[in-house]
Amino acid sequence: MTGLIDVQNQNDEREVPLAKVGVKGLKYPVRVLDKLKKFQYTTACVDLYANVPQHFKGTHMSRFVEIFHEYRNDLSMNHFLDMLNRIRERLEAASAFGELRFPYFLEKYAPVSTLPSMLSYHCCYRGSVQPELHRFTVEVSVPVTTVCPCSKMISDRGAHNQRGIVTVEVELGPFFWLEDLITLIEQSASSPVYSLLKRSDEKYVTEHAYDNPKFVEDLVRDVYLKIVELKKFPYFSVKAENFESIHNHSVFAYTEFPHGRT
Amino acid sequence: MTGLIDVQNQNDEREVPLAKVGVKGLKYPVRVLDKLKKFQYTTACVDLYANVPQHFKGTHMSRFVEIFHEYRNDLSMNHFLDMLNRIRERLEAASAFGELRFPYFLEKYAPVSTLPSMLSYHCCYRGSVQPELHRFTVEVSVPVTTVCPCSKMISDRGAHNQRGIVTVEVELGPFFWLEDLITLIEQSASSPVYSLLKRSDEKYVTEHAYDNPKFVEDLVRDVYLKIVELKKFPYFSVKAENFESIHNHSVFAYTEFPHGRT
Amino acid sequence: MTGLIDVQNQNDEREVPLAKVGVKGLKYPVRVLDKLKKFQYTTACVDLYANVPQHFKGTHMSRFVEIFHEYRNDLSMNHFLDMLNRIRERLEAASAFGELRFPYFLEKYAPVSTLPSMLSYHCCYRGSVQPELHRFTVEVSVPVTTVCPCSKMISDRGAHNQRGIVTVEVELGPFFWLEDLITLIEQSASSPVYSLLKRSDEKYVTEHAYDNPKFVEDLVRDVYLKIVELKKFPYFSVKAENFESIHNHSVFAYTEFPHGRT
């Protein structure tokens, strides 16, 4: 089909360059890497943009989807960047951006009974490519338990505790496995959480968490120090949000390496 | 407005009556009753429907908004029903339905320091009116703390606890105050939650909750029994959801009076 | 692990039976049936409940997850019911309930260019099992385009149109494919929607939709009549919500077969 006018390709005289133009909230089945099983099928929500220089009226939205469709079954981190480069070339753009959000599932074993169950971790790839410059970060959110050290210290019995979410974003240097980052985060909390716990496990998790109280500030600092030790990532950020059991709001802490970048 | 054809008013020959037709997700500032302050300003999301008999093509959507606009500053429970009746008459419908969802705020005092802060409770009015039949229910969701009795019993120290939400829906008999229902629910939990707690309050809440462990099942049963005692409501339901601190999912319990109605 | 007290199994003297107790919001990778590809991997959010009679203190939450974990890779509609029966037996409950929500993906071909892309449809299984009674419904939500007949009729040019969502819930009689229900719904709208449309397709979709204007009421009635014709389902409901392009709220219509059941 050819004779149709290509309105987006027309000249624009307003002299306003657009940093990002594209598709947002596209839902797609995808396949990503998995350390143990090699591949994992999941479902993603994706945003894909390119810049539009001032003299072009617009971009061709359908091309983003066409290209993503081809790449959907092999969205390793490297392949995701390849796709962004392909978008950049196909749209003759100076830069392309992409964000892929998906639940990533790991089989975990209850700490005493060793019974298996799956736990879901929110992940996000964020990439931007320009001719001489690539930036790629991976974010993962890990649900954990936190016991409040203040509550434990000042109370004659008990201590308030709650579910929290630790979110780490790392800028890629050498290859790493999401699994390893998740484990590092879980080990920094009062306790990991599980989808399946028998009574023996519940006793273990309760006592283990009570023995390792952590403020949201502690959690962020301990994760920070463990990631620094890896010496793998040129940039990373750590944030933690506790869904306080004694409030109807959250408490939150954030830091990044190197400090003061954002 | 004059010569324009009224398409919705035309005859329909498909012989399919529609139980509900109207507007959904309309956001509006509203004023509702408040036991202490007489009135409270808040923001609502509202759905308004009427039935459409089989021989009409459609309804006049703008009239729902016109009528709601008039009533927005006095949405007592009674006035809300008046509004539904007005919709029914204006649209010449056999029945009208409405749902009004809004945050309702109460000033609460921390249990030891007595410092004030506001807490938000999700509320919902649900009404349906027909010539001989009215049904009106009010729902309120109350955030609370729950300490797990099993975890407390089997663990040598500590006990997992978390934020929970108790949702009660009552069918209206005699007038009642939301405030009273909220208090009844908070007193049935391991502890109420607060927006502002100093250390002395945190100690009190931690110990009080630890001394009153409740399963999600206990919470539902205790709220149920207290509402039964009031002898006020021809129908009510109670549900509780605990955002488990040791899992990434919730546990849930539900009952209703009289049993087996839904 | 054995010596731990089983608190949930203790006697309860409050005499309040609980209609539903269980786990809510569990996220899991699952595999469901696919008409073309035999199987489809997707991600689900699941609620699983059983009743708790008045003389039991509570239920054993971990067993829901244990059983679901076993069934996750073959969640055909029949297998989902088998799982609910297994839950009922294992928990010695009179009834068990389950709801499984997941995006279901189909490859669609653009109407003129025939280029392929994936579209996501929200699906939900809802089942309840009792010794002599099963009830199982499947719900699917289909995004579509609707052109407003009134706007088209009264305007000298153009017609407002928007994305809408049609949600159909059917109670199972004989086996059917989700794919067939989705196609039936898409054919009832002003036009289906697609993830990928080239200009030739966009022209086709625009004109096709403009030639088939539908009120939200029309959409519900046309879907209703097509499902009645199938003579397959003892019960079904149809609702449609239009995200109006000229308002910031939706319009909505609902009906069910047989009429007046809910």
Place this chain on the structure above:
Amino acid sequence: MTGLIDVQNQNDEREVPLAKVGVKGLKYPVRVLDKLKKFQYTTACVDLYANVPQHFKGTHMSRFVEIFHEYRNDLSMNHFLDMLNRIRERLEAASAFGELRFPYFLEKYAPVSTLPSMLSYHCCYRGSVQPELHRFTVEVSVPVTTVCPCSKMISDRGAHNQRGIVTVEVELGPFFWLEDLITLIEQSASSPVYSLLKRSDEKYVTEHAYDNPKFVEDLVRDVYLKIVELKKFPYFSVKAENFESIHNHSVFAYTEFPHGRT
């Protein structure tokens, strides 16, 4: 409150400064400025943070809420900054941050019938204060209608159109009214949207929008140019998202002034 140990005030030896620590997702009734009515009551969700230097173990979360509670009834933009300064001083922090999100309501008049109704606009204040540096931005999201110029051009009849959301964030220079920014944005779209339109209004809006087709790119550029003309804001960004009627995803465009800042 006295003898209880102040754990948060203890020394920390991990040498990790935290850029932001505080409360998140606190829901509160607030009062903000209104150009016509002087004040407007609405409901907000607020995040409040301060930095924590490396040698402190943590912050005192309750103080954020205490201070916000005092300021809730007069949250003009200036007063919001005053509050952040107060937080900074009270917590002896180098910097404080705050984000206040709330629906802001305006009464609008239908374009032909002139009937009144309320429309909701999402607003956000974002502030950060340091001893020598303040930064304060206001964000507003405005729902609009957009008609696709390509679809109009290539189709023999009709043109796809949809609801879109334009979000503008401006960094404060001299005082301005949200109302004026909202009007500027609505006038840049194919048409404003309304909560209440009679048929005469619907005809007007349909034709007016059809006569002013806009890509998401056009919308961003036209809003950009109108804000540049005001010469009021040292920095601003403009983004637009169209909830495409022919797709199940959005299209999106973004720019900022001066270019390339983020």
